[in-house]
Amino acid sequence: MSPRSKPSPSSTHTQALLRGIILGLAFFIPILAVVKNAATIRTWMDGLSTLPVVNSISRDFKTGLDVAGELFKEKSDLFYQSDTSLIWSIEKNELTIPETEYAWHRQDLEAKLNQKFGHRKMNGAHRFLDYIERYRSLAIQEMIYSHIPASIKLAQGILESDAGKSYLARSTNNHFGIKCLKKKGSMRDGLLTDSDFSHNRMAIDCFQQTDDHEWDRFEVYTNIADSYRRHTNLLTQSKRYNWMIDAYHTGIDYKVSKKWFGKETVPYYAAWTIGLKESGYATSKRYAQKVAYIIETYELWRIDYSVVSAVP
Secondary structure (H helix, E strand, C coil), rough: CCCCCCCCCHHHHHHHHHHHHHHHHHHHHHHHHHHHHHHHHHHCCCCHCCCCCCCCCCCCCCHHHHCCHHHHHHHHHHHHCHHHHHHHHHCCCCCCCCCCCCCCHHHHHHEEEEEEHCCCHHHHHHHHHHHHHHHHHHHHHHHHHHHCCHHHHHHHHHHCCCCCCCHHHHHCCCCCCCCCCEEECCCCCCCCCHHEEECCCCCCCEECCCCCCCEEEEEEEEHHHHHHHHHHHHHHHCCCCCCCHHHCCCEEECCCCCHCCCCCCCEEEHHHHHHHHHHHCCCCCCHEEEEEEHHHHHCCCHHHHHHHHHCC
């Protein structure tokens, strides 16, 4: 047998180069795929992909002034200037929400969503729509009372309570994830008891459920209406949140950082969700997007418009 011939130096270098290229591609292709699909991956990791929502703010959103003309601006100015007359009307059951061209109708939305969603997402959409129909009147009442958009309240209620189906919501009537507060000097070693927490006067008890910590306690309410009013009181009476009521008015577009929605101008409700996140309402990194996309998908801004148009 003839001795095996040794590969030439050039052949060796070529093989090494090819191996290097293959290894490099094996390393960089996944990285490129991750970078290219970063938004999709982030959406999946943050739970957005499981929500029956669109994942963007529409480019053709119309401000209230565009939709309803100068009359809407006049109504909006009156709405944000008035307090007691509207509350009196609500208490006397004299306020009626007019039927307008931008009124919220479930059937119209279902027809639109059926064209966008598959069977699984439509099941989730039906749950969200059920929630909106059930609690819309509470959100409207609280908007008139406080100027907090009904769209924000309904979307937060949907997200925080899983459209009223979460164990916490069913056990406590707490639809907004509002926690009891730890008392000063309470234990931090896992031996916390109910007596170490205090709740708002509107609540009747504290309920333990793991959230950020295993010892977290959430407020318990007699009924869901109290949960809605408690949310209103939290946002209106705390300096952390109440600045948004004057800062973001229904029907107006606002300038924000592009990091939130990929654009510098967004509708008032998206600005609200950014404010909630920046003010520390929730720890989820995509909380603003989740709430805004619920409003966007289910056109909850229509309810806000109708409330503003009802100003006497």
